[in-house]
Amino acid sequence: DADVTQTPRNRITKTGKRIMLECSQTKGHDRMYWYRQDPGLGLRLIYYSFDVKDINKGEISDGYSVSRQAQAKFSLSLESAIPNQTALYFCATSDGTGGRPEQYFGPGTRLTVT
Amino acid sequence: EDQVTQSPEALRLQEGESSSLNCSYTVSGLRGLFWYRQDPGKGPEFLFTLYSAGEEKEKERLKATLTKKESFLHITAPKPEDSATYLCAVTPAGGTSYGKLTFGQGTILTVHP
Numbered sequence: 001d002a003d004v005t006q007t008p009r010n011r012i013t014k015t016g017k018r019i020m021l022e023c024s025q026t027k028g029h030d031r032m033y034w035y036r037q038d039p040g041l042g043l044r045l046i047y048y049s050f051d052v053k054d055i056n057k058g059e060i061s062d063g064y065s066v067s068r069q070a071q072a073k074f075s076l077s078l079e080s081a082i083p084n085q086t087a088l089y090f091c092a093t094s095d096g097t098g099g100r101p102e103q104y105f106g107p108g109t110r111l112t113v114t
Numbered sequence: 115e116d117q118v119t120q121s122p123e124a125l126r127l128q129e130g131e132s133s134s135l136n137c138s139y140t141v142s143g144l145r146g147l148f149w150y151r152q153d154p155g156k157g158p159e160f161l162f163t164l165y166s167a168g169e170e171k172e173k174e175r176l177k178a179t180l181t182k183k184e185s186f187l188h189i190t191a192p193k194p195e196d197s198a199t200y201l202c203a204v205t206p207a208g209g210t211s212y213g214k215l216t217f218g219q220g221t222i223l224t225v226h227p
Contacts, residue, residue, distance in 0.1 A: 031213065043217040045215075048213075090158070094213075101145055101213070102148055103215060105159070107157050108156065
């Protein structure tokens with residue numbers, strides 16, 4: 001079984017709709033991240049959480065919100081989707097308590113906003 | 115501000131033709147430099163972490179090296195299955211970016227049989 005899972009894997013939605021992307025991990029890591037990837041722009045950090053009570057904005061947080069429901073679960077919401085939020089979204093985790101800085105990524109969610 | 119620049123943007127090799135990918139970085143105190151492999155439509159797969167200048171890591175046909183300003187990913191006798199985008203990232207030892215990765219744009223590697 002995959003260590004980092006994301007649901008849904010693909011989603012098509014309409015402008016103005018609210019949508020939630022979910023991430024779960026079984027790696028036992030305390031830190032979780034949400035990124036989006038666009039052609040030519042690379043991976044950009046949306047939000048990150050170093051533990052359940054710690055939520056921080058990344059470089060492109062406008063239009064997004066997150067919820068850390070448990071150490072293993074981190075959700076990303078688009079309150080009112082717009083077409084330029086069409087992208088590939090990735091969740092990642094890392095082991096902060098173990099002092100290991102590398103991040104491990106989920107398989108991604110391909111989101112299309114029409 | 116931390117910056118990562120990868121070159122070339124794309125590299126086409128014949129099977130067995132060894133080459134190197136470059137990652138130049140600027141960071142205020144390096145905590146770690148990372149290499150990832152990404153296949154189309156999939157999540158980045160972690161390959162290596164390098165912590166200090168002079169360090170080297172190897173995995174199959176891949177070898178990563180680190181200096182104070184750049185890292186190289188050497189690919190020896192590549193095979194078509196090595197075709198992917200290779201991403202480089204850095205994280206600083208402290209400051210407001212601590213614990214966060216800054217990624218380069220990636221190098222798209224294509225290996226022809």
